[in-house]
Amino acid sequence: MLSHAHSLLLRLFSGRISSPSFTPSSLLNHLTKTHLDFTPHHALLYESIVNSHVQLHLPEKSLFYFNQMVDKGMLPTSNSFNGLLSCLLKCNEFEKSWRVFESMRGKVAMDVYSFGIMTKGCCENGDLNRAFEVLGQLEDMGLCPNVVIYTSLIDGCCKSGDIDRAKKLFYEMGELGLVANQHTFTVMINGLFKKGFKKDGFELYEKMKLGGVSPNIYTYTSVMNEYCNDGRVNNAFELLDEMLQRGIFCNVVTFNTLISGLCREMRVSEAEKLVGRMKKGGLGPNVITYNTLIDGFGNVGKMDKAARLFNEMKSNCLSPSLVTYNVLISGFSKAGNLSRAAGLIKEMEERGISPTITTYTILIDAFARGDDMEKALELFNSMQKAGLVPDVCTYGVLISGWCRKGNMKEASTLFRSMDEIYLKPNDVIYNMMIHGYCNEGNSYRALRLLREMGENGMVPNAATYSFTSQVLCKDGKREEAEVLVNDMIRLGLKPSVSICVGYFSFLRDESTNRLANDFEVSRCLSWPTGPFGLLDLFDGQSTNICPQMTKVHRLRDDRSCLSSFWRWHINDLFALSFLSSKCSQVTRDVKIKRTRSLFIAYQLKIIKLLDTSTTGGEPPKKSVAAIAAEVDDRLAASTSSQYAMSSVLSSFATVEAKNAGLTKSFFLIYFISDPPPINSFSNLPPPLPPTAPPSNTYQSILVPQGPQPTLQQSAKWAENSSSVATGNASMQLTYLQNGTTEEVKKIVTTLNEAEVPSEDVVEVVVSPPFVFLPVVKNLLRPDFQIAAQNCWVRKGGAFTGEVSAEMLLNLGIPWVILGHSERRLILNESNEFVGDKVAYALSLGLKVIACVGETLEQRESGSTLAVVAAQTKAIAERITNWPNVVVAYEPVWAIGTGKVATPAQAQEVHFELRKWLKDNVSDEVATSTRIIYGGSVNGANCKELAAKPDVDGFLVGGASLKSEFIDIIKSATVKKND
Numbered sequence: 019m020l021s022h023a024h025s026l027l028l029r030l031f032s033g034r035i036s037s038p039s040f041t042p043s044s045l046l047n048h049l050t051k052t053h054l055d056f057t058p059h060h061a062l063l064y065e066s067i068v069n070s071h072v073q074l075h076l077p078e079k080s081l082f083y084f085n086q087m088v089d090k091g092m093l094p095t096s097n098s099f100n101g102l103l104s105c106l107l108k109c110n111e112f113e114k115s116w117r118v119f120e121s122m123r124g125k126v127a128m129d130v131y132s133f134g135i136m137t138k139g140c141c142e143n144g145d146l147n148r149a150f151e152v153l154g155q156l157e158d159m160g161l162c163p164n165v166v167i168y169t170s171l172i173d174g175c176c177k178s179g180d181i182d183r184a185k186k187l188f189y190e191m192g193e194l195g196l197v198a199n200q201h202t203f204t205v206m207i208n209g210l211f212k213k214g215f216k217k218d219g220f221e222l223y224e225k226m227k228l229g230g231v232s233p234n235i236y237t238y239t240s241v242m243n244e245y246c247n248d249g250r251v252n253n254a255f256e257l258l259d260e261m262l263q264r265g266i267f268c269n270v271v272t273f274n275t276l277i278s279g280l281c282r283e284m285r286v287s288e289a290e291k292l293v294g295r296m297k298k299g300g301l302g303p304n305v306i307t308y309n310t311l312i313d314g315f316g317n318v319g320k321m322d323k324a325a326r327l328f329n330e331m332k333s334n335c336l337s338p339s340l341v342t343y344n345v346l347i348s349g350f351s352k353a354g355n356l357s358r359a360a361g362l363i364k365e366m367e368e369r370g371i372s373p374t375i376t377t378y379t380i381l382i383d384a385f386a387r388g389d390d391m392e393k394a395l396e397l398f399n400s401m402q403k404a405g406l407v408p409d410v411c412t413y414g415v416l417i418s419g420w421c422r423k424g425n426m427k428e429a430s431t432l433f434r435s436m437d438e439i440y441l442k443p444n445d446v447i448y449n450m451m452i453h454g455y456c457n458e459g460n461s462y463r464a465l466r467l468l469r470e471m472g473e474n475g476m477v478p479n480a481a482t483y484s485f486t487s488q489v490l491c492k493d494g495k496r497e498e499a500e501v502l503v504n505d506m507i508r509l510g511l512k513p514s515v516s517i518c519v520g521y522f523s524f525l526r527d528e529s530t531n532r533l534a535n536d537f538e539v540s541r542c543l544s545w546p547t548g549p550f551g552l553l554d555l556f557d558g559q560s561t562n563i564c565p566q567m568t569k570v571h572r573l574r575d576d577r578s579c580l581s582s583f584w585r586w587h588i589n590d591l592f593a594l595s596f597l598s599s600k601c602s603q604v605t606r607d608v609k610i611k612r613t614r615s616l617f618i619a620y621q622l623k624i625i626k627l628l629d630t631s632t633t634g635g636e637p638p639k640k641s642v643a644a645i646a647a648e649v650d651d652r653l654a655a656s657t658s659s660q661y662a663m664s665s666v667l668s669s670f671a672t673v674e675a676k677n678a679g680l681t682k683s684f685f686l687i688y689f690i691s692d693p694p695p696i697n698s699f700s701n702l703p704p705p706l707p708p709t710a711p712p713s714n715t716y717q718s719i720l721v722p723q724g725p726q727p728t729l730q731q732s733a734k735w736a737e738n739s740s741s742v743a744t745g746n747a748s749m750q751l752t753y754l755q756n757g758t759t760e761e762v763k764k765i766v767t768t769l770n771e772a773e774v775p776s777e778d779v780v781e782v783v784v785s786p787p788f789v790f791l792p793v794v795k796n797l798l799r800p801d802f803q804i805a806a807q808n809c810w811v812r813k814g815g816a817f818t819g820e821v822s823a824e825m826l827l828n829l830g831i832p833w834v835i836l837g838h839s840e841r842r843l844i845l846n847e848s849n850e851f852v853g854d855k856v857a858y859a860l861s862l863g864l865k866v867i868a869c870v871g872e873t874l875e876q877r878e879s880g881s882t883l884a885v886v887a888a889q890t891k892a893i894a895e896r897i898t899n900w901p902n903v904v905v906a907y908e909p910v911w912a913i914g915t916g917k918v919a920t921p922a923q924a925q926e927v928h929f930e931l932r933k934w935l936k937d938n939v940s941d942e943v944a945t946s947t948r949i950i951y952g953g954s955v956n957g958a959n960c961k962e963l964a965a966k967p968d969v970d971g972f973l974v975g976g977a978s979l980k981s982e983f984i985d986i987i988k989s990a991t992v993k994k995n996d
Contacts, residue, residue, distance in 0.1 A: 068087065165197070246278060274306050337369075344376055386418060398416060410443070417447055461490045784804050827862055827864070837852035860902055874911035960989040
């Protein structure tokens with residue numbers, strides 16, 4: 019009877035039957051009128067109405083009647099409550115479900131299922147804090163969490179990337195006596211794989227099977243996916259066979275996983291056959307299936323097939339997605355069919371799919387590779403007009419295009435402009451820029467960028483080290499090249515043949531002893547590269563080779579043989595025939611009478627021990643030494659050619675190596691007479707310790723802008739002094755650093771005793787490091803002022819080590835320097851960040867010396883004025899208190915280099931800065947703001963610079979440590995006398 023009534027309610031609410039007399043409201047009103055007191059019948063009717071709406075997935079009405087029921091003092095059962103929570107969560111009403119859950123605590127008799135539903139909802143919505151809060155509430159009630167709750171928490175932790183917490187929960191389950199089920203194992207295995215813990219994932223999969231828990235389709239699919247990601251597609255298919263034998267049928271996701279794995283290995287024909295097998299099993303390919311196949315055929319250059327699949331997809335009523343268009347555009351672009359690619363963009367727009375940054379980047383890359391940089395830049399501009407902000411990849415393909423064209427000026431402009439939109443170049447872009455500079459023979463810029471990479475926490479690749487060291491060798495910079503090679507070895511990168519060729523090319527013009535000694539010092543280079551690069555350098559002059567090789571390896575001088583042992587890594591089997599002919603050429607040139615040669619081919623790329631190489635940790639069936647001995651025996655018994663490079667011996671060695679169980683990808687080639695024993699790689703000469711570059715312990719913002727101080731001076735004074743001279747005042751900034759308090763006091767005493775023009779002519783400001791500010795302030799003469807070298811952008815916060823503007827005010831420091839090039843370039847302070855710092859410091863009453871300036875690349879590219887204007891604009895947009903601002907123009911290329919901008923160059927930039935202030939701020943600000951120059955200012959050039967009408971003073975570097983510093987201060991009188 020009751021079930022029949024409930025069925026009628028469901029049919030009524032779903033619209034399958036209709037009645038003007040019976041609605042939820044009319045039923046409830048009738049019940050209220052006929053029964054003034056609420057009875058269990060009322061609660062039963064309310065619950066029936068709520069449950070009916072829950073089953074119809076109508077969350078709003080379910081919640082409405084649920085709240086009405088509660089407001090009337092009737093409490094639902096736990097089943098009705100749980101049903102409502104599930105309905106709200108399934109309909110993406112997480113916040114409403116949470117409010118209901120919280121409001122019903124202590125009212126409804128919640129059970130473990132209630133907590134399980136809410137825990138799962140929190141985890142699925144990424145709110146782990148609430149999920150663990152629910153777990154705590156459950157435990158506070160004395161209830162024990164079940165496997166479902168733990169599985170939900172583990173899944174949530176895995177999806178949020180907290181794999182350690184997930185593992186802790188997994189093992190905690192076991193301690194509580196809870197047995198993980200299929201779902202628990204699957205989410206844990208999948209989480210481990212996604213975080214890169216492949217070994218742990220496979221071990222847990224084996225543990226799952228050993229524990230008697232059978233994998234389900236989701237477990238199998240997760241493991242298959244990892245096999246495919248690892249390049250082990252055949253293992254994935256073995257798992258498929260196992261799955262089918264157990265009677266588990268594949269779904270579309272499983273097939274898509276295998277299809278993707280095949281396409282990644284370029285096995286597109288097999289992937290297409292698998293789609294046919296999928297169709298025979300009653301499963302239709304979805305959009306992801308087609309996207310994967312289209313991408314696969316595009317990657318192997320079969321765009322006709324990719325286009326047919328695209329049309330087939332549309333004919334099967336599947337709408338192409340953004341990914342579909344992107345992979346097609348990428349394929350046609352790689353094939354050089356740019357008109358077809360452009361046509362696809364038009365088609366996708368007609369379908370209402372807007373091109374993304376990825377779409378534009380694919381096309382920009384295609385035009386850049388096609389040497390059409392004009393079209394690439396046109397697309398770049400179109401993308402920005404469409405409101406899309408270029409990303410690192412977009413900049414990377416454009417920079418790559420300019421580098422390929424050899425236009426490093428444009429490449430450098432793009433490279434440096436990334437900072438303006440808060441983008442940081444990645445290691446790929448750095449490597450491209452370095453290669454570009456190497457190709458044009460500019461070792462200075464290549465080396466500078468390589469060091470900048472290291473400062474930014476990136477490691478250059480082996481090719482970058484190789485190119486840079488070669489260019490350094492060509493430029494005669496042997497020591498810098500050697501430092502790079504040592505750094506490379508220290509980082510575990512293997513020097514290539516080209517590095518050795520470049521290094522020894524530089525050495526071959528030196529004396530014989532010099533060559534031998536240098537080769538001994540850098541002999542670690544030769545071990546992984548082989549003899550051929552070195553032999554080629556001598557143009558077949560065997561009389562030069564053998565003595566040096568003998569000396570280097572402490573072997574006897576026997577011109578009848580080349581007594582040396584060479585090994586190196588080779589990645590492709592094509593090298594076999596090349597090396598055979600090359601070795602034959604070497605033996606003819608050097609006239610080696612007794613040469614035993616062995617090629618041993620493995621399958622992987624890395625080897626650890628020559629005579630104990632293993633597969634999977636098991637000992638080999640036959641050692642390399644044993645194979646070598648057999649080759650020697652065959653050679654000794656042979657009456658044919660003296661040269662052991664025949665294909666017969668090569669084939670024999672390869673087969674024997676395979677039979678021995680040696681499965682690693684490596685070629686061993688050695689030329690031996692009275693050979694040394696074949697030892698493990700652990701006996702190779704160790705890498706030399708890298709030559710440490712000169713350390714720069716200076717911590718202040720400004721680097722020396724004149725000649726570097728002596729070691730003794732450096733102990734007292736850090737990076738620079740800056741002098742500012744304007745109309746009636748001159749400012750002297752001096753940095754005291756790396757010295758003791760007593761040494762600082764002596765320097766201040768020297769300043770105090772100096773005879774300088776009066777305050778109405780020169781304004782002197784001394785800027786020591788933060789730790790010496792109180793000392794200098796207390797000792798400094800009253801007509802000199804004091805400045806800090808930097809301050810933070812806002813009040814307070816978790817910025818350990820930063821100096822706040824409030825600290826400076828507390829110490830009574832009136833001036834602060836902000837935006838110096840060192841902080842802009844090394845610490846990546848953007849124009850906007852510097853502008854914010856200036857604005858905040860001024861708002862607290864500090865006076866600011868705001869630095870602007872261009873790099874060498876920017877000057878050479880003709881963008882100096884644009885750069886300093888952008889830097890000034892970022893400040894001007896944020897401030898109004900110009901009387902407390904001094905602008906310091908400091909060309910980065912003239913800081914600490916001894917180079918100085920000519921008076922005309924300095925005047926040009928200062929004039930343009932003042933003009934910019936006039937055009938964009940006001941005439942008054944342009945006239946009254948002091949614009950000072952910094953960059954290798956010294957006693958010899960200060961008067962000529964000071965005489966320029968728009969140069970209002972100086973930032974003085976190394977010269978401030980010398981007696982000429984006083985002359986620079988006095989140069990302010992040039993304008994006074996005028």
